[in-house]
Amino acid sequence: MLQKITSREIETTAPETPSLQQTISSALALVSRQYPVMIFTLLLCIGLAGIYVFTAPKRYTGTAILMIDSRKMQGLQTQAPPSGGDNPIDSAMVDSQVELLKSEAIASKVIKDLKLVGSADFMSDGGGLLSSISGAITGIFSESTPPTEEQILRAALARFASGLSIKRVGVTYVIEISFQALSQELAARIANAVADGYILDSLESKYQASRRAAVWLQDRLKELRSQASSAERTVADFKAKNNIIDAGGRLLTEQQLAEINTSLTTARSQRAEAQAKLERITAILNADSDDSKVILNDLATVSETMANPVITKLRQTYLEYAAKQADWSNRYGPTHLAVVNLRNQMRELRRSIIDELRRTAEVYKSDLEIAKAREESSQKSLNDTIAISNNTGQAQIVLRDLESNAQSARALSDNFLQLYMVSVQQQSFPITEARVISQAASTLPNKTSPRTTLILLAAIVGGSILAALVAVLLDMMDRVFRTVSQVEQLVDTRCLASIPVIERSAVKTNSAQSGKAAWRFGKRDKSKPQQAPTSYGRSGTTLALHGSAPGFSHQQSHRDRLLSTEESVGRHVIDAPFSRFAEGFRSIKLASDFANFGAGSSKVLGITSALPNEGKSTISEALAQTLAQSGCRTLLMDGDIRNPSLTARLTPAAQGGLIHVVLGQADWRDVVWIDPQTNLQFLPCAITSRFSNSSDLLGSKQMEDLFQELRQHFDRIVLDLSPLAPVVDVRATRGLADSYILVIEWAKSKVDIVERVLSETPVVRERMLGAVLNKVNVSVMSRYDTYGAAYYRNRYYKRYGYVD
Structure with missing residues (x-):
């Protein structure tokens, strides 16, 4: 498997461009996977927009229309206009007038004339939610000293600039002056005042320019007159000096x-x-x-x-x-x-x-x-x-x-x-080219903010875009296994079955006392060890015991070694044979049957997972029950020596087990437990303390001899192994297991971790029979597998009597 992964990583073939159909299918698949998050994001944006609409203060807009007239007034001008009509006003000049209307000079004049600094409607921000939050934040970081007149004026100018809107209408000479305020009357007054202020400022500027020009012309005229008189005197003096006299020209x-x-x-x-x-x-x-x-x-x-x-x-x-x-x-x-x-x-x-x-x-x-x-x-x-x-x-x-x-x-x-x-x-009599062609009216309905329809539409569009981005981001970050195709593509093996999650109400019990108990598969006994750990070591081909072995009593009769599986989730394949849960294990059994047909290479099935608590022990139990129910002589063995959770769940009273058999302290026939209904035999792993050298025990000559003997007595051996990532025990089972089944927890197992542990455990990759996608939420999985969504629908199973 390590070589296969490396070859995929170094492959330099350029990817083909996806077709339109593939792109649409990928988009639909993304929506189907992430639609709850997308709906939540969209509703959140719409809700925030609704809150803003209901809390934002209402604002009104007053609009005055000003025109820059290119026709010159000739009433008091002594020079006639040039032939060809009026001089046109260029576009740059109109744009300059727009910037002039936005200037602080006109704003200051309007604020002063209308006394806006003392107006509560003008200086108030409306008391909206956003304004209150902004004011609270500003109040935390701002000083408590009262503002100066300059600061108040600057604040008024800033508020004036934020409410003022000046724009040119197309490519015409018409300029639209708009102002937003909390009061309809105030908005109209300010818009008209800006237009009037601009005209007065234009007249004043022209008056001052004419005045300065007149003063300069007067001084220049005196200088030119003096120069002309001096030149004429020079001519007369020269004529007199040279006796040059004119007579009739x-x-x-x-x-x-x-x-x-x-x-x-x-x-x-x-x-x-x-x-x-x-x-x-x-x-x-x-x-x-x-x-x-x-x-x-x-x-x-x-x-x-x-x-x-x-x-x-x-x-x-x-x-x-x-x-x-x-x-x-x-x-x-x-x-x-x-x-x-x-x-x-x-x-x-x-x-x-x-x-x-x-x-x-x-x-x-x-x-x-x-x-x-x-x-x-x-x-x-x-x-x-x-x-x-x-x-x-x-x-x-x-x-x-x-x-x-x-x-x-x-x-x-x-x-x-x-x-x-x-x-x-x-x-x-100064003149100006500007004139007001339409004044702002204070009686017409002109509410412009908040624009409910526009805001809600923007919230829907923006929320949809944000939802799509969130969905794409979550989908990119979702590096877990959710579909069968993901397992087959990323792990490079067959997905033998998708095992659905079993609810508490679905677990069958045989006793009235345990009828109310509900188990989820993969649950483990969390009992604490009672004794100090015992150490084992590997010497040559035999296993030598250092210290004392766990105690073992031969007084348990065969009648006392019956499995108690009433509350076990693995028993659900027997209690609910027409469930999808049971059908999944039949699929695993069928795959193992085909692999074992005529070759005898899959008699021992090792069940493992990448991380703990992915449900491998439950899978082992349920698969063994399925095999035993079909008539096969089946042995279920708890090979997770570090944490024998299967033993703790099925045979909590077991005093002997796998370790005692390997060490020669007991015969395997004396420590196996039997399920009276399916005739399943279970070899527990009874320990009283933490076991450190479990890999040596699994790779020992005694363990190989034990498995050779067990192969003669059983048709199938299901070996529940430890996880791959925490411990190295699975690497020592090369001589024990014929094939391995990798249990992957749906929506929990990380892709990177699974790929890493498989690359570090080549024996599992080489002998992998397939993978099992465990703890599947069928209803949610259908969203991630667009093409196979119909496969997970219950109505197809109900036609054949399957129930969950």
Whole structure:
């Protein structure tokens, strides 16, 4: 068995993932096993929730709804809003206002305005059960000194914060302000006061901001005005220093330069005109004086050019005479006196014209000199003005910088002046974006705490989860044997039978005096030893006695050695043959019969257990009774030398037994007891003191010889052995028992202990016929074995006449 356990422990094969059906089955099995604890846990949670609901003080909630309006009021603002509509308020700004509503500043203002520190409804915690317990615990550890005003205020702020709830409604600009209080009216008042306090705080903050801005703007405006004035004075001083004078938006030098340039152009045109006239007249005067046609043509050009009235009149007269001279010449002849006179007059007129032209030429010559002088004067003025303008241009570069600085300073001063006027207007009438769209009402039913339905639902859900966790925890900690499958899986052997627990009323008795007595199997005699212990030792292959052996009397007759089993639980297999108890032992007998068939290897059955008080002695007795009742020659032997409880229960008056037979002080036929009803023979183990070297006795040559002899006389020998854990006696029975049956107490035997003792006692593991699950509570076991629950139901047994 040690090798098998080791192989299982070192197995590295990955476990298969359980299927859905297996998971559901495991969950149902867990519920079936732990449902009493789960129901108790659930009922406990529901009960605690009910106690809280009935003892918790009623609280009411007042709710006011505030809206952050993104539309700006333009009534007193001088600047128009930008195109495209209102400026939207971002989400972070709304969240900031929510935190502002939770601030201590608004809380302190509301507490002060409503005088909540002196309000009993506000400062009281309601007197609930939890509050009373918390107050009592706090009172134990807190000091008895009266609180200061600061502590009272801090307590009020803490209570205010615990009752206040601020939340944003979705992604809108709407903020919901809720407050819980013991009074419906107080809750509504505080909720409305928080909204009003927030609006007033917003107005006050804007007023203070506008005021601070106005003061700063005023100081800054004075500074900017001073800077603008200084810059303008610098410009004026620079102009005066550099003789820069403006005239109609232009510099004086620029205006003079333009005027001189115009005058120079006019003088040049006048000079050219005068020179042209002089040259023309000079050309006429230098022409042939006899050429009258040329003179007349030139005179026509000069007259048209100069528009001289004298020359024009003389020319007209000359033309008239020339016409007459031509006419008279044709009429009277060229020599006619009248014609000659006209010719002379024409000559005089031409001489007069030439003289007038000479005089006009002199005038033109004078005009030309004047035009030249004027041109030279304008040119000189132009040159001088250009020189002055060049010097002024260099100064204008600096002047432009000074003027730009002065203009910037003046514009900045004007802008700040405008901002200052707006700030003064806003200071006189501050605005806020927040407004209350719904006030808390003190007449509507608004009880919010305790929420009975929600609390009970949470208790049911939480209790169910807690019950499941407790069930899982208990199931993980439940390292005991409760089902047949657990025995077969963990012990790695067959479970021969599940022996149910026998109630007192089920124990049959044959006498009226013992009819009221009720025994549970596994009960032992707790009589104290009367003598000092006797020591035995092992020497070679024989057992040597050191000291004196227990006393033995051969005077008991065969008639006196009858078993008294009326009050024994093991007798129940005979008294109630149709009980489930008896059926279990028949199952064990059948298993031993199959193991013994044709081989003779299970004639001696050793009955043992891991720990004391698991019912192995009762199992041994009941199995022996079952075997004897079937007709087998059966011997029941008490091999628990350290604590012969079977002897104390069946043959309390026995004076001799197994030890005396092994030591050769008695024959086994003289010390056996017989059950007259089943013919069961019982070899007791009579001792009068504690026996120390019992393992040596069990492993002695005399014990092996005794068992060889007993095998010849009996078909079956049932050997009641000591437990495996406390003593090592079972290890010494290798040469005595053919097979072993391990008794496991239901719901008591620890899995770890059983595995440990089996690993330390390989002889039991090697020759184990099977295990017996003893003291089974059938009704409870059905909860742990989901698949075999129907197997434990009484109605299937009753069909065949079985009763418990």
